Amino acid sequence: xxxxxxxxxxxxxxxxxxxxxxxxxxxxxxxxxxxxxxxxxxxxxxxxxxxxxxxxxxxxxxxxxxxxxxxxxxxxxxxxxxxxxxxxxxxxxxxxxxxxxxxxxxxxxxxxxxxxxxxxxxxxxxxxxxxxxxxxxxxxxxxxxxxxxxxxxxxxxxxxxxxxxxxxxxxxxxxxxxxxxxxxxxxxxxxxxxxxxxxxxxxxxxxxxxxxxxxxxxxxxxxxxxxxxxxxxxxxxxxxxxxxxxxxxxxxxxxxxxxxxxxxxxxxxxxxxxxxxxxxxxxxxxxxxxxxxxxxxxxxxxxxxxxxxxxxxxx
Numbered sequence: 001x002x003x004x005x006x007x008x009x010x011x012x013x014x015x016x017x018x019x020x021x022x023x024x025x026x027x028x029x030x031x032x033x034x035x036x037x038x039x040x041x042x043x044x045x046x047x048x049x050x051x052x053x054x055x056x057x058x059x060x061x062x063x064x065x066x067x068x069x070x071x072x073x074x075x076x077x078x079x080x081x082x083x084x085x086x087x088x089x090x091x092x093x094x095x096x097x098x099x100x101x102x103x104x105x106x107x108x109x110x111x112x113x114x115x116x117x118x119x120x121x122x123x124x125x126x127x128x129x130x131x132x133x134x135x136x137x138x139x140x141x142x143x144x145x146x147x148x149x150x151x152x153x154x155x156x157x158x159x160x161x162x163x164x165x166x167x168x169x170x171x172x173x174x175x176x177x178x179x180x181x182x183x184x185x186x187x188x189x190x191x192x193x194x195x196x197x198x199x200x201x202x203x204x205x206x207x208x209x210x211x212x213x214x215x216x217x218x219x220x221x222x223x224x225x226x227x228x229x230x231x232x233x234x235x236x237x238x239x240x241x242x243x244x245x246x247x248x249x250x251x252x253x254x255x256x257x258x259x260x261x262x263x264x265x266x267x268x269x270x271x272x273x274x275x276x277x278x279x280x281x282x283x284x285x286x287x288x289x290x291x292x293x294x295x296x297x298x299x300x301x302x303x304x305x306x307x308x309x310x311x312x313x314x315x
Contacts (some may be wrong), residue, residue, distance in 0.1 A: 041101040044091050061136055061193065062086075062175065064117060064251070071121035071129035074155055082131055090133060094155065109157050114144050118174035122186060124164065128153055130155050132161075134172035134190070144170045146190075163194035165235035168219060178255045178264050181187040181222065181285055188235060189266055190219040191250030194274075205273060214247035216235045218268065218277070220287075243286045248274035256307040258294075269302035276302055 037043045046066045068082035073080045077233035085091070089111045093101035105111055115136040124130045128151040137143045146168045148161035161167040170192045177186045209217070220242045225233035239245070249271035258265045259280065266279040267289065276298050279287040291298065296306030 035099060040099055041096075041103065042093055043080070043103070044085075044093075046083070046085045047088065048086050061115075061171070066090075066116055066192075067118040067134075067174070068120040069119040069131065071131075072147070073129050073151060076129065082110075082119050082121065084119045084133055085112070086115045086161055087139075088112065090116050090119075092131075092157075101206070104155055108155055109159075110149055112147065113138070114147070115139055116147075117172060118191075120175045122175060122177035124148065124177065124186060125150065126185075127151070131157065132166065132177070132188075134173055134175055136171060143169050146172055147177075164233060166221065168221075168237075169221065171216060173251055174253050176253050176255050176266075179264075180220070180264055180281060182263065183223075185223040185225060185233060187223050188221040189244075189253060190221065191253040191268055192216050192218050192247075193251065193271070194247055194249050208275070209247040210245050212245035216247035216249070218244055218246070218248075218250055220244045222285075239284070241285070243282075243288060244279070246277060246289060248277070251303045252305040254305045254307045267305050267307065269305040271301055271303060273300055276305075 034261045048062065050062075065079050066086060068084075069082040070079050071082070071231045072078060073092070074094065078097060080095050081093045081101065083091045083093075089105060090145050091103055091105045092108050092110045093103050096102055108133070112133070115138065117136055118134045120130065120132040121129050124132070130151050131149040133147040133288070135146050138158045146161055146166060146193070147159055148164055148166050149157035150160045152158060166188065168190055170190065171194070172190055174191045177188050179185060180187050180189075184273055192215075194214070194304050204281055217239065219237055221235035222238045222242075223233050224236045250268050251271050252269035254267050256267070258267070258278070259264060261281075261283070263281040263283050265281050266277070268277040268279070270276050276291055278291040278294055280290045
């Protein structure tokens with residue numbers, strides 16, 4: 001089945017009119033109100049110090065920021081928050097109700113000393129929400145592995161990325177967990193970012209590396225947990241076999257069934273002049289990038305992506 005998406009052009013004056021009117025309506029209804037940290041208990045700030053020791057002045061990765069994850073870690077019906085940080089520790093806040101949160105980072109065992117990027121909240125081992133944190137490195141000079149914090153069910157977490165096969169050391173920006181082969185367990189797609197450590201500008205047009213060996217090649221991890229691992233989930237890198245063999249500057253990734261065949265597909269937003277990727281699930285463990293056939297136009301310097309299913313109503 002071919003996918004086809006249509007783009008629409010909207011006059012700038014119409015957009016300005018809508019923004020102005022929407023802003024007025026929101027202000028009148030009071031849909032949102034700012035909470036001071038003294039009220040919410042959330043004092044997190046991802047402060048980045050521009051120093052030569054981390055090369056953040058000359059490395060574009062130094063300004064990508066961190067991530068935010070939402071999940072109910074103690075199963076009390078309230079949404080808790082995880083913030084990732086670059087030069088300070090990631091923080092986890094437990095929702096105490098009435099918009100008040102408690103920082104439990106140290107006693108939860110979630111302190112970090114890495115340059116963290118995206119965060120994903122997923123029930124990796126089918127017993128409660130776990131936390132997967134992508135990292136660039138110890139700093140912007142030295143690599144480190146991604147982190148998987150397994151929920152201990154008592155508001156404590158244990159880092160076990162290596163035990164689960166997810167201690168990836170690529171230039172990761174974001175991960176998404178989903179069951180791409182529909183076997184009943186969660187697999188993982190990892191978006192990577194091409195680190196530009198040469199004199200070449202990231203906006204130069206260069207050939208796409210489809211060898212699957214690029215440092216910026218995205219990764220697909222299949223969950224192969226079985227009796228050999230005492231029933232524990234264990235993830236195997238199957239990127240090349242699955243056809244995930246293109247590099248780029250991946251910043252955002254979303255999973256959705258774009259062609260309505262009941263199988264999850266993947267859209268990756270790539271920064272700079274890299275084309276975005278639309279990985280169509282071939283339903284046999286492989287994917288095909290059909291972005292060129294599905295979109296007449298796509299943005300450059302993509303930094304985020306979202307998808308939603310909307311049922312059309314008859315006129």
